[in-house]
Amino acid sequence: GQSLAKEEERIDGQIKKRGHKVVAPFERLSNNRSTVTLSVPDQSPMERFSKHHLNVTQLCEQSWCEIKVVYGFLKPHMKRREMRRTAVTTGASIHLAREREANPDAVTVVVYTREDREALKLINLIQMVPALEAGQLVREFPVLGVLDGVFFLGVVDELYCSKSGDLVLSELKTRSHNSLPHPAQAKGHSLQVGVYKLLFDSMVQGSMKRDQLLHFLKLRPHQAFGSELQRYAQKLGLLAVTFGELVDHLLVVLHFSNLQPIDKLCLEYRHQSSGVLIGNREVEFEETQLRAELRDYLAFWRGEREPHGVDIEDIEEAWKCRTCPYEESCEWRRNRLQEVMVDGSKKAK
Ligand code: SF4
Known part of the structure; x- marks a missing residue:
C-alpha cells in the first residue's frame, strides 16, 4: 500500500512539475473541496486533454457520466485509485x-x-x-x-x-x-x-x-x-x-x-x-x-456541447453518484442539489 501511495505521489508530483494544464484549473477552497473548470470555451475536450483518438471503453464511461470523464482527466490521481479498486472488483x-x-x-x-x-x-x-x-x-x-x-x-x-x-x-x-x-x-x-x-x-x-x-x-x-x-x-x-x-x-x-x-x-x-x-x-x-x-x-468530445452529468432527480440515475470518487467535490452535483433546494423552497412558499 505504501509503495502505491508513493508511486501516486511521484506521478502527481511529476504532473505538477511539468506545469501540466491538469493542475491549472484547480482552486483550493477552505472546506477542502476543489473547483474545476468543467468546460473551456474555444477548446474542445479532445484538444484540452490532448486526445488524438478514443478508446471504445472511454465511450462507455461517457455513457455513465460525462462529468466523471472530465474529472478523470482533471484529477488523474483519483482516477488511478478508482481503476486499481475496480481492477479487483471487475474480475x-x-x-x-x-x-x-x-x-x-x-x-x-x-x-x-x-x-x-x-x-x-x-x-x-x-x-x-x-x-x-x-x-x-x-x-x-x-x-x-x-x-x-x-x-x-x-x-x-x-x-x-x-x-x-x-x-x-x-x-x-x-x-x-x-x-x-x-x-x-x-x-x-x-x-x-x-x-x-x-x-x-x-x-x-x-x-x-x-x-x-x-x-x-x-x-x-x-x-x-x-x-x-x-x-x-x-x-x-x-x-x-x-x-x-x-x-x-x-x-x-x-x-x-x-x-x-x-x-x-x-x-x-x-x-x-x-x-x-x-x-x-x-x-x-x-x-x-x-x-x-x-x-x-x-x-461532447468536439466541444459542440457542454458535458452532462447525472440527473440527480431521476431515481434510476441518482445512485451513480454514491459510487463515484468525485461525489464530494463534484461541481455539477453541488449545483444541481442547490437548484433542487431552491425549487423546493419556492414551491413551499
Ligand atoms: Fe457524475 Fe455524480 Fe460523479 Fe458528479 S458525482 S461526476 S455527477 S457520477
Missing part, C-alpha cells in the same frame, strides 16, 4: 485466465517505442484473421477505425462462429452482485458491443485506410521495430520490419480475408468471485440509432 483475473486459456503459448516481447507497442497489437490481429476464418474462437481481437471523423481503438473479448454459422461477438462482464446489471450499466455495455461491431464490420469491408491509421495514432511509418519485436515478427514469418510495412501487410490480409460482418452481439455476465455464469444477453443492433447516439457522444 480482471477471470479475463486474464480466459486470455491465457486461449493463448497458452503466449510469449513476452519487450517493446521500445509506441510503434512497437501498436505493431504488437497489429501482429496479434494479423495472426487471428486466419484462425477466425477457419471458424476458431479468438480472444482479445483488436478493432480500430474511424467513426464519424474520430479514430477509435478497442479490443473485443471473443469472436466465434455459432453452430448455425453466425459470427458472434461476445463481451465478458463480471459483477460483484450475483444478478444481471441495472439498465444504466447495461446501456454502456450495449454501446460498447455495438461500436465494436461498427469497427469490425468496417475493417472487413475494407474501410480502413493506411494514412488515417498513421495520422490519428501519430505513428512514424518508417520507424523500424525494436530488436525483440523484429525477431518475433521473423519467427512468425512476417517480412515487415517497419510500422508502415506492417500496416500495409495488415491491409492486404484484411482485403483478401473472407471475414463477414458480425451477425450477433452477446453480453456474458459472470459472478466475479465464483466465476459462475449469471446470464447471457443478446444485444439488438440498431445501426441508425447507434450512429445517432455516437454523434451525440462525439459532440
Whole structure:
C-alpha cells in the first residue's frame, strides 16, 4: 500500500512539475473541496486533454457520466485509485485466465517505442484473421477505425462462429452482485458491443485506410521495430520490419480475408468471485440509432456541447453518484442539489 501511495505521489508530483494544464484549473477552497473548470470555451475536450483518438471503453464511461470523464482527466490521481479498486472488483483475473486459456503459448516481447507497442497489437490481429476464418474462437481481437471523423481503438473479448454459422461477438462482464446489471450499466455495455461491431464490420469491408491509421495514432511509418519485436515478427514469418510495412501487410490480409460482418452481439455476465455464469444477453443492433447516439457522444468530445452529468432527480440515475470518487467535490452535483433546494423552497412558499 505504501509503495502505491508513493508511486501516486511521484506521478502527481511529476504532473505538477511539468506545469501540466491538469493542475491549472484547480482552486483550493477552505472546506477542502476543489473547483474545476468543467468546460473551456474555444477548446474542445479532445484538444484540452490532448486526445488524438478514443478508446471504445472511454465511450462507455461517457455513457455513465460525462462529468466523471472530465474529472478523470482533471484529477488523474483519483482516477488511478478508482481503476486499481475496480481492477479487483471487475474480475480482471477471470479475463486474464480466459486470455491465457486461449493463448497458452503466449510469449513476452519487450517493446521500445509506441510503434512497437501498436505493431504488437497489429501482429496479434494479423495472426487471428486466419484462425477466425477457419471458424476458431479468438480472444482479445483488436478493432480500430474511424467513426464519424474520430479514430477509435478497442479490443473485443471473443469472436466465434455459432453452430448455425453466425459470427458472434461476445463481451465478458463480471459483477460483484450475483444478478444481471441495472439498465444504466447495461446501456454502456450495449454501446460498447455495438461500436465494436461498427469497427469490425468496417475493417472487413475494407474501410480502413493506411494514412488515417498513421495520422490519428501519430505513428512514424518508417520507424523500424525494436530488436525483440523484429525477431518475433521473423519467427512468425512476417517480412515487415517497419510500422508502415506492417500496416500495409495488415491491409492486404484484411482485403483478401473472407471475414463477414458480425451477425450477433452477446453480453456474458459472470459472478466475479465464483466465476459462475449469471446470464447471457443478446444485444439488438440498431445501426441508425447507434450512429445517432455516437454523434451525440462525439459532440461532447468536439466541444459542440457542454458535458452532462447525472440527473440527480431521476431515481434510476441518482445512485451513480454514491459510487463515484468525485461525489464530494463534484461541481455539477453541488449545483444541481442547490437548484433542487431552491425549487423546493419556492414551491413551499
Ligand atoms: Fe457524475 Fe455524480 Fe460523479 Fe458528479 S458525482 S461526476 S455527477 S457520477
